[in-house]
Amino acid sequence: NCVSPSTRNFDGPMDSHIKYPAGQRNYQFIPENGDAPLIEAFTSNPATVYVEGVVSFQVASDCDTLREFHERIGAQHSWTEILNIYLGQPTRRAVTEATNKFTWEELLNDDAKKREWEQLVKKLLPTYVDQAAGGDYFSIDAVTLQKPRINGDLQKSIDRAQQAVQDNLTQSQRNETIRTELDSVKELVEVLGIEGYIHREAIINGNVQVLPVP
DSSP: OOOOTTOOOOOOTTOOOOOOOOSOEEEEEOSSSSSBOOEEEEOSSOOEEEEOEEEEEEEOOSHHHHHHHIIIIITTSOHHHHIIIIIIHHHHHHHHHHHTTSOHHHHHHOHHHHHHHHHHHHHHHHHHHHHHHTSSOEEEEEEEEOOOEEOHHHHHHHHHHHHHHHHHHHHHHHHHHHHHHHHHHHHHHHHHHHHHHHHHHHHHTTOSOOOOOO
16 A cells, blocks of 8 residues: 555554655765765767766656555665666766767867756656666656766866966967067167167166256
């Protein structure tokens, strides 16, 4: 038998109950204190990335489906095992398959591609969950993925590339400053002549003493 959420029910001393969550629940694959660690996947480039996210879901609540769920799955496993087997494994499969269709640059730097990736995982996941469970016992409400983390070697390569870009920009700014100074010198030479420019620089640098003449 089954009873609705928040229903008080009294049975005999030999009867027992098993409680299943009612309403929306979350399956979290995060660095710490989640249901599972980050999911390792490969991009199309390829590169190894680590995916963090949350799957929001609900367990079927009508009595017939819930009874079937209990007989096939619930009576055989703890709730933690149910999450790991019937949500965790399909989630890893969906994330792995979707990630393989994008480059790591797209997932890290292109917000539109990141949303497309997230929607693809949400599209794939219900089918994989139903296949694992052998029935329509879970409904997937939402999938939220963070930008993936990249492995250490790739991050070092990116840092070196960014430093090279910054060095080139700094050198370009130095070159522009030098060109500006040269243009200024050319204009002064045209007005003062070479000797006049030399005297002007000597006065500015304090190499020539200037005495005011009334």
